[in-house]
Amino acid sequence: MxxxxxxxxxxxxxxxxxxxxxxxxxxxxxxxxxxxxxxxxxxxxxxxxxxxxxxxxxxxxxxxxxxxxxxxxxxxxxxxxxxxxxxxxxxxxxxxxxxxxxxxxxxxxxxxxxxxxxxxxxxxxxxxxxxxxxxSMGTMNLDLLETSLDDLWNHVYNRQTRQRTKIRRVERDGFQSIVADKITDLKIFYQLYHHNMTHIGASPHSWSFFQKVWDLLYPEYFNVILIANGHHCIGGQAFFIYPPRKAIYKAYIGIDRNASTRYQLYFYLSWSLLKWAESQDLHRISFGGTPANAQSVNYTQKRQLGAIFHQxxxxxxxxxxxxxxxxxxxxxxxxxxxxxxxxxxxxxxxxxxxxx
CATH class of the missing domain: 3.40.630.30 (Gcn5-related N-acetyltransferase (GNAT))
Known part of the structure; x- marks a missing residue:
């Protein structure tokens, strides 16, 4: 060799x-x-x-x-x-x-x-x-060819874990998911992302980082989904796209911590991403790095969305x-x-x- x-x-x-x-x-x-x-x-x-x-x-x-x-x-x-x-x-x-x-x-x-x-x-x-x-770490992944959105909604999401209730509550209050199509959408996301990272005591990437990623990769390999009601935005997620493997990789998340007391925004953001992926003929979804601990909140949330752990x-x-x-x-x-x-x-x- x-x-x-x-x-x-x-x-x-x-x-x-x-x-x-x-x-x-x-x-x-x-x-x-x-x-x-x-x-x-x-x-x-x-x-x-x-x-x-x-x-x-x-x-x-x-x-x-x-x-x-x-x-x-x-x-x-x-x-x-x-x-x-x-x-x-x-x-x-x-x-x-x-x-x-x-x-x-x-x-x-x-x-x-x-x-x-x-x-x-x-x-x-x-x-x-x-x-x-x-x-100590792995990734959580979901393949929509193996588990469709209908299967998730009707069989995986149930009354005990209340995934459907968490998703519907956001929609009942007039919020919907919006796919970014301009740099101002990225700016809105960044404000939420920076606030969220600061809140949890983590170091956020700079605004210039996201600008450069946007300039280099948007829209074929990078995009953002926001949760908004008119001009009121309460959450967003940025993700990478890899068309050759029909794959999406969740990468960064932004949450209005005031709104998060009423809504389980992670579930609605994830559901919005799954629906968008299906509409784009993308079926491999990565929910990112996850502790190899089935009791951790990180692991549990992703498992409730239907993701499978890979060591x-x-x-x-x-x-x-x-x-x-x-x-x-x-x-x-x-x-x-x-x-x-x-x-x-x-x-x-x-x-x-x-x-x-």
Whole structure:
């Protein structure tokens, strides 16, 4: 197997679009976001067999882990990423990628590689001495070809969990979903998004981030749905679209916290997105990163919408062992300290620990 950097963009896009594990985030559209919006250096890797055919790909970006270490990641700022291997050559392609990561990254003073794996098999293929695996997260997904809107409404949504009541309450008060068609709609969404992120103690993306994403990807690969009654808007969601796989990826949400005391806006936003997806002949819906804990609110809400949990694995491959062991010590200390802190400090500590 031979490992090389991306040279043929059309070949890359075709491989992603025709692969079972291919996502919007593997496409070169996200590469452009990483470079032009986040300002990251990227390295997109192609693995070829002895006949020159693509045996696998792995999108990578040079970034920081917890603001302390230089790391190579696949992929930052997303709930997806990692290598995709051609069926039948997974082990050989993974071995070639692992060797490339360990050998090549030492030249850039990188502490470790952080690779998202969509299966346990991929973890096993990439395993190496000292590697660590985090199985605390996955994604929740729904395929409308397997469970139609009618099936959801009539069989999944029930009186006990009251999904239909939560959706109808919003509509009874005159609100409806509106698909963005101008930059002012994005501005309305951003105000709700910024307010919501600030309310929960998280760091929002800047307005310029959304402007650039809009300019680069709207409307084919990015859009926004708002919940409004006239000029009164109480919620919105931004999402990415990947037409080759007929897929949608929920990414950012904005909620009027005053309205959220009356409405369960997450359910109406999600239902609106499902209806829009069906109207656009899109059937794969990702509800994003989710804790691997069926008791968590995040998990429960998505499950009530009909989504199915898919276990992901984050693999940490040491490259500079001394730095990697320091990373392990800091992460362990952060996880031990976090439960003892007040809620606001917990929220501030989480990104630092999670980013390691």
């Amino acid at each position: 031979q490992v090389e950097e991306l040279t043929n963009e059309e070949e890359w896009e075709h491989f992603v679009a025709t692969s079972q594990d291919g996502t919007f985030y593997h496409s070169l559209k996200w590469k452009r976001i990483l470079e032009d919006v986040f300002g990251l250096a990227t390295e997109y890797i192609v693995i070829r067999d002895s006949e020159g055919r693509v045996a696998g790909i792995c999108p990578l970006a040079l970034t920081r882990g917890g603001k302390l270490f230089n790391i190579i990641a696949s992929l930052p700022h997303s709930d997806f990423g990692g290598p995709i291997f051609r069926e039948g050559v997974e082990s050989e392609a993974a071995s070639a990628l692992r060797g490339y990561l360990i050998w090549n990254r030492r030249l850039h003073s990188v502490a470790y590689a952080r690779i998202r794996c969509s299966s346990r098999d991929t973890v096993n293929y990439l395993d190496t001495r000292g590697a660590k695996v985090d199985a 992901d694995y984050i693999m940490y491959i040491p490259i500079d062992m001394k730095q990697f062991l320091l990373r392990q010590s800091l992460r362990w200390a952060g996880l031990k300290l976090r439960p003892l802190l007040p809620e606001k400090l917990k929220r501030r500590l989480y990104p630092a620990v999670h980013g390691l």
